[in-house]
Amino acid sequence: MGYPHPSHPKEEPVLSRYFGDAGARTFDGWVKRGGYEGLKKALGMTRDQVIEEIKNSGLRGRGGAGFPTGLKWSFMPKEVTKPHYLVCNADESEPGTFKDREIIRWTPHQLIEGCAIAAHAMGAERIYIYIRGEFTAEHKILVAAVEDAYRNNALGENVFGSGRRIDLVVHRGAGAYICGEETAMMNSIEGKRGNPRIKPPFPAVAGLWASPTTINNVETLAAAGPIMVRGAAWYKGLSRSSPKSTGTKLFSVCGHVQRPGNYEVVMGTPMRDLVYDMCGGMRPGRSLKAVIPGGSSVPIMTAAEIEDCPLDYEGIVAKGSMLGSGGMIVMDDSTDIVYQVMRLARFYAHESCAQCTQCREGTAWTTRILERILAGQGRPEDLDLLLDLADNMTGKTICVLSDSCAAPVVSAIRKFPGEFEAYLSRNRQRTLVTV
């Protein structure tokens, strides 16, 4: 199917197969579509066997960092001496990213099934799904699906008669981007301010309530069902470029393309195909200026850089950026890069939890300098000052929000120096971009 547009022939719909199909939302509807077979199969296997299967599939975290999922699961202690927890990260707040919302609203049982498989593999009896507060409709859909799953023994004290107990609690956030960071999320679930924690200890050692905890993104967990059903070899075979990037990935494409939306492609598909074929390219009379490929926290790419870039972890890194969350922001030639970078800096300044000086001061100061440049009051040394600040904000803080603010700023100055210079030389005035 596909939503809000039909699936494109160049897509490989695995997770998105039932997007737009409201019949897939119920337990019965999901079972009719082959659902819960993956969980049943996993329950018949040992914890280690499930983890091996996920390891062999090559699945990597879809939340941003791309950490190998099977390996992450294997960090959980084998002996269960304290409660083990699984947390599903449905905070989806990274600008440009809107894929998890679609998974939840069309196929909530796909997520519940994946969560239960992961909980089984890690010896966790309780799962918390942390959903951002703004997703009101999705929250209702998810809660209804969880109740439906309990009624049908897909959750509860004896899942599908296996003797395994798996409970799932949907926990609603309340507006804070930083709670998407895994340790901030744990604090938030515990009823605290969402400040990231210093690592180590890592969550698998001491996470929620100091118990072993693993946090995975919605899309990562949703992939567990299809992998269990169709096998690691099948998943691993879905790869068109780097063997280290396997499976399908949902790319959320937004901005100036003709058909924004989610597109699920095999890893390694050319970025060009996504932007120009699947999304229909730019609006008439416009040309591509820049792409931020992995959510707003990664470096900006120029139109030339996307020409021969495969959509996978390694391919995008080779072009100086990152796959991140797969939230792709496309900007055409009408875009004022300086203004948009200021908006992003303002976002990070607004969302900084303010624990670290470099982040608290750096994000605020970066925003002020960019505002000053936009107001025509920039100073010749401002660009160096911004780069200096960015250097101070990178690799020095408790979490990477600070680095995330620096990445778009530095890359924009390097790749679009003319836009900044036009403001600095007073040759350009801020104009509101309207569509």
Add this chain to the structure above:
Amino acid sequence: MSATPAAGAHAGAHHEEPHQPVFVGPVLARLEALFPKYPTRQACLLPALWLVQEARGWISQGAIEEVAAVLGLTPAYVKGVVTFYTMYHTHPVGRHFIQVCTTSPCNICGAEDVVKAFLQHTGCGELGATSQDGRFTVIEVECLGACGFATPVMINDDFIEGVTPERVPGILQGYK
């Protein structure tokens, strides 16, 4: 974490009525149903605050004290948590609370014009202010996680996708 502009615009502009307990009857039952889902009472704080806001529209000092008492926390602690999260209102807001995303992906698709249209058609005049008739408050928010459906707008709990300036008057008719 900064508070919403609405909070600043209202500071000091209201005086509090004596607090009527929220956690009685069915609301108390809903709170108690949460207890077995978490190993600590503290963890029920965010859900408890949602219950308060659902019942009262905002979270007053009296409500903070009540939540603290019910969960065995101190009011100062609860307040520290409330103010961390932007969706909890610590001051009353207009009957219809309008949040327009203006982060870059929506911004390049014309979100600032959508904000202008809301300010104009609600009579709010400026961001964070409540309209004379108490009906509306409009604020800009950061990414709502629906960037492919620019511009998404939240009015109370309703999430509206693909809003353009032209649609604004029609949308507002649904909120009396």
